[in-house]
């Protein structure tokens with residue numbers, strides 16, 4: 388088999404997309420994600436293969452960096468079959484429609500500004516629009532369950548197993564026959580953090596000849612989750628005690644549901660005053676929470692046996708813009724969860740504008756803040772921030788709490804990879820260069836394996 392890896396997620400953490408070509412001519416992609424942050428410009432580059440020839444698109448999970456370029460693939464001729472779990476299809480729909488909407492909005496704003504300068508031809512068109520997304524949603528699809536094998540050709544089949552990363556997430560075991568020999572290759576997708584009891588831990592991988600593994604946190608160990616939760620609860624309780632409000636920028640998928648679980652527990656244990664209000668002020672977060680509720684049976688033992696794992700008396704959903712604005716009328720005792728997770732857009736900006744100047748309030752960061760984002764400026768101690776052209780002083784108390792990551796840490800990655808006993812080579816994908824080097828050394832030392840860091844566009848013959 389030839390794997391032309393990495394039209395994405397090689398030495399970077401976004402834009403996951405791997406092209407597989409088997410000896411019998413079967414052509415498949417594993418994921419087709421969006422480049423984000425500093426790599427965003429790469430979304431405009433050609434795929435490096437002909438999308439028309441791809442017969443199968445195997446999706447590991449519904450995060451943007453794994454599904455975000457599918458409409459682009461469609462626009463360039465892809466008409467093959469998409470294979471994923473039902474929860475992944477549901478999340479994919481939410482994520483792609485939201486992305487198309489944001490890109491269209493950004494384009495219109497940028498275009499209007501450019502028009503006033505007479506430079507409108509310099510503004511890049513959105514990568515795709517909602518019509519392209521709808522076309523993707525009409526493509527042939529195959530819904531797969533965990534533990535189910537799908538035959539791609541008489542010689543190739545793929546098995547989906549629970550990766551424990553977000554709801555519906557999977558890693559792939561691909562079996563194929565070449566020259567009469569049976570071979571197996573595993574693609575890890577993103578692997579979950581075992582300490583977080585929202586999803587079950589990742590399923591054990593089978594033995595295989597080759598392993599392609601993510602290495603996002605291959606260089607470090609996470610803080611103990613229980614400690615992070617304790618720190619988080621204390622920050623919330625202290626703020627409410629002094630009559631303040633809590634603002635929490637959050638990613639819509641997984642992090643938001645994690646937070647709701649913590650607040651539910653606080654509510655149950657009387658750690659949350661009955662008059663406090665927890666607002667989920669994120670249309671996408673609300674939609675994602677519905678997906679988690681719908682496929683509750685996929686969650687951890689603890690979550691799946693609760694009738695409503697994400698509901699408690701103090702919780703309110705703000706679906707409309709008006710409902711979001713009404714939160715501003717409430718003086719104190721509010722906890723507001725809103726997007727975007729890195730504060731580079733979304734409703735959190737309005738809440739910052741109304742509350743970040745007031746020393747009674749707090750902002751709690753529970754997610755990674757990339758360079759160049761407003762979230763990063765704030766955690767690095769910015770005294771003032773600019774929101775919609777207005778200068779706002781930062782007087783609220785700022786907390787940064789680590790340990791909420793939905794990715795496995797080095798120890799968990801090593802244990803999981805160690806179960807693929809006979810792997811001839813372990814290939815590292817999906818990670819920053821420096822972290823990958825650290826993880827490579829750890830794998831060599833602990834598992835005595837041959838390890839290879841995959842380069843962008845590299846062709847690998849297995």
Ligand code: ZN
Pocket residue numbers: 448450552577
């Ligand atoms: Zn992910």
